[in-house]
Amino acid sequence: MEDKINSGEGENPQNEVSRVEMRLPEEFVRFSPLQRVEHLLVMIFFIVLVITGLPQGFFETSWAAWIIMSLGGIDMTRFIHRVFGILFAALAIWHLGRVTLLVLLRKARPSMIPTFKDFSDATGTLKYYLGLSEEHPKFDRYDYRQKFEYWGLMIGGIIMIVTGFILYFPVFFTELLPGVIIPVAKAVHGYEALLAFLVIIIWHMYGAHFNPDVFPFDSSIFTGKISRERMEKEHHLEYARLIRSLAKDGEDKKSTGEEKSNYV
Amino acid sequence: MQRGEKKRIRAEYEMSSIRGSKDASAILFTLWQSATGIIIALILPFVALAEPQTNFSEGVEFCLGCHSDSSLSIVLPSKEKMPLYINPEEFAASIHGDKLGCTDCHSDISDYPHPVKELKNRRSYSLAFYEGCKRCHFANYTKTLESIHYSLLSKGNPRVPVCVDCHGAHNVTRPDKPRTRVSQTCKKCHLGVYETYSASVHGRALIEEDNPDVPVCTSCHHAHNIEDPRTRTFLLKTPELCGKCHANERLMQKYGLSTKVLETYLKDFHGVSVTFYKSQREDITSWKAVCTDCHGVHNITKVSDPNSPVLKANVVHTCRKCHPDATTNFPGAWLSHYEPNPKKAPLVYYVKVFYKIFIPFTIGGLGLHILLHIWRVATNR
Numbered sequence: 001m002e003d004k005i006n007s008g009e010g011e012n013p014q015n016e017v018s019r020v021e022m023r024l025p026e027e028f029v030r031f032s033p034l035q036r037v038e039h040l041l042v043m044i045f046f047i048v049l050v051i052t053g054l055p056q057g058f059f060e061t062s063w064a065a066w067i068i069m070s071l072g073g074i075d076m077t078r079f080i081h082r083v084f085g086i087l088f089a090a091l092a093i094w095h096l097g098r099v100t101l102l103v104l105l106r107k108a109r110p111s112m113i114p115t116f117k118d119f120s121d122a123t124g125t126l127k128y129y130l131g132l133s134e135e136h137p138k139f140d141r142y143d144y145r146q147k148f149e150y151w152g153l154m155i156g157g158i159i160m161i162v163t164g165f166i167l168y169f170p171v172f173f174t175e176l177l178p179g180v181i182i183p184v185a186k187a188v189h190g191y192e193a194l195l196a197f198l199v200i201i202i203w204h205m206y207g208a209h210f211n212p213d214v215f216p217f218d219s220s221i222f223t224g225k226i227s228r229e230r231m232e233k234e235h236h237l238e239y240a241r242l243i244r245s246l247a248k249d250g251e252d253k254k255s256t257g258e259e260k261s262n263y264v
Numbered sequence: 265m266q267r268g269e270k271k272r273i274r275a276e277y278e279m280s281s282i283r284g285s286k287d288a289s290a291i292l293f294t295l296w297q298s299a300t301g302i303i304i305a306l307i308l309p310f311v312a313l314a315e316p317q318t319n320f321s322e323g324v325e326f327c328l329g330c331h332s333d334s335s336l337s338i339v340l341p342s343k344e345k346m347p348l349y350i351n352p353e354e355f356a357a358s359i360h361g362d363k364l365g366c367t368d369c370h371s372d373i374s375d376y377p378h379p380v381k382e383l384k385n386r387r388s389y390s391l392a393f394y395e396g397c398k399r400c401h402f403a404n405y406t407k408t409l410e411s412i413h414y415s416l417l418s419k420g421n422p423r424v425p426v427c428v429d430c431h432g433a434h435n436v437t438r439p440d441k442p443r444t445r446v447s448q449t450c451k452k453c454h455l456g457v458y459e460t461y462s463a464s465v466h467g468r469a470l471i472e473e474d475n476p477d478v479p480v481c482t483s484c485h486h487a488h489n490i491e492d493p494r495t496r497t498f499l500l501k502t503p504e505l506c507g508k509c510h511a512n513e514r515l516m517q518k519y520g521l522s523t524k525v526l527e528t529y530l531k532d533f534h535g536v537s538v539t540f541y542k543s544q545r546e547d548i549t550s551w552k553a554v555c556t557d558c559h560g561v562h563n564i565t566k567v568s569d570p571n572s573p574v575l576k577a578n579v580v581h582t583c584r585k586c587h588p589d590a591t592t593n594f595p596g597a598w599l600s601h602y603e604p605n606p607k608k609a610p611l612v613y614y615v616k617v618f619y620k621i622f623i624p625f626t627i628g629g630l631g632l633h634i635l636l637h638i639w640r641v642a643t644n645r
Contacts, residue, residue: 179596
């Protein structure tokens with residue numbers, strides 16, 4: 001049943017597809033330069049925030065003390081952390097503003113919205129891993145794991161930004177709000193940071209590096225390109241849709257994959 | 265020793281032109297004027313005595329032959345009258361009474377008539393004895409060299425205390441028996457501090473109840489290596505200083521006080537900062553509150569005292585010392601040395617509980633997902 005849904009919606013363009021496929025490039029453009037820059041920036045900001053933030057949470061350990069002292073002391077560590085916190089917040093506002101505007105102006109189609117299919121994909125994948133199903137679910141532009149990570153970063157990032165600013169300006173925030181928001185913000189900021197750090201270290205590092213499918217390094221987000229094989233295997237629905245649109249557009253059109261960047 | 269012999273020595277002493285007479289003081293005064301004004305102990309060999317010197321090392325009794333005369337005194341160039349009387353009972357009762365003889369300390373005196381000392385006033389005499397105690401009390405002597413008192417002395421301030429000012433000279437007894445004696449000793453110069461301290465929770469317990477646990481001056485400031493308490497280095501040591509008692513379970517149990525105060529402080533923003541400042545360079549100018557910034561220094565009260573700076577009604581004013589724009593909501597940010605629990609700060613407590621479940625759940629789930637994937641990849645091969 002899944003196969004039927006995945007391979008073609010209604011019509012059966014098998015012959016056309018094979019003809020189009022012949023002229024498909026070996027690589028597709030998956031991420032626009034802007035998206036690549038956004039990833040690069042959030043990566044840098046995240047790393048700096050972890051380096052300056054994690055030791056503040058584990059201040060009692062000797063490695064934390066070593067990092068803080070190496071950075072020039074606790075005041076300097078906090079200063080760097082706050083500067084990059086502001087940069088991180090600015091990037092988050094920029095990104096969310098950009099994608100919201102693109103979606104509202106119908107300039108791009110939203111591809112990160114979680115759907116019911118993501119849940120069935122997740123259970124389907126686990127069934128496949130456990131050997132309960134022979135069929136691996138076929139994914140669209142972003143699979144459920146990528147959506148989980150994206151929304152984890154978005155929601156976690158917003159939590160970190162809000163609690164971070166509460167801790168940055170405690171006097172201002174307690175003008176109207178009760179004082180207890182400060183220790184609450186501190187607890188949330190610390191634990192949420194730990195969660196984010198662990199997700200990145202375990203989940204993202206696996207997905208982008210140690211996953212046997214991409215080992216040692218999935219370079220897509222830096223080069224913006226993805227190979228045809230991976231496209232077909234990992235984002236089959238998007239791939240199939242692309243081929244169909246190419247087939248419709250005529251035989252002489254050669255794809256560069258540039259259409260891809262019209263997703264957010 | 266014969267009585268006649270003593271009298272003869274005494275007579276000879278009085279006849280000699282060194283001390284007691286106007287002539288002597290005039291000579292000394294002239295000499296002093298020609299000197300640079302700094303203490304000079306100029307020892308002049310005088311008429312040698314026919315008697316064997318053993319008389320002087322023989323013991324206290326011999327010296328007391330003259331010095332137990334309560335009218336014995338000299339006038340110094342400063343016109344100060346310096347008594348030379350030693351109370352025999354007082355000396356006998358002192359801690360040195362059965363241990364030391366006169367010449368153990370007055371080691372420059374081995375002769376009669378005594379060598380001339382060129383001293384402008386009584387203070388000079390005390391200061392000249394600064395080194396006198398180190399022969400036996402070397403450790404404490406070297407400690408004093410690190411003290412603020414010695415530092416001021418070496419800069420030329422003659423008013424700072426030397427050994428005998430706190431311990432006495434011929435009447436040395438245990439300085440902390442009773443304990444109130446310590447604060448009485450410091451009070452001689454630091455009267456204002458003493459008055460503040462004596463009204464504090466510590467001072468009142470000491471004075472009114474003779475409490476053996478409350479700190480006396482030296483508990484915080486030390487006895488011999490007294491640091492300048494206004495320096496950053498000293499102030500940054502405050503938490504460990506207060507923590508010596510306030511983190512001591514056995515001690516605090518007696519008074520129903522929490523020992524969490526130190527730990528909760530050190531885990532807080534202020535405490536973390538101060539811990540790092542201690543190991544950082546001196547030129548850092550920012551400051552975060554230590555115990556005394558909120559609780560006071562010599563005027564520490566019970567936290568339930570109506571005048572306590574940390575009482576709920578007063579605490580916002582204390583916060584404003586550093587956070588001038590703080591509203592009455594602001595002190596709620598501080599959990600008053602409590603660990604968050606369902607009764608005190610339930611929101612903080614339940615947030616922590618939530619994450620303590622949520623983080624292992626999430627990470628465990630993701631980890632399982634990864635392991636299943638690896639397992640599938642391995643079995644597919």
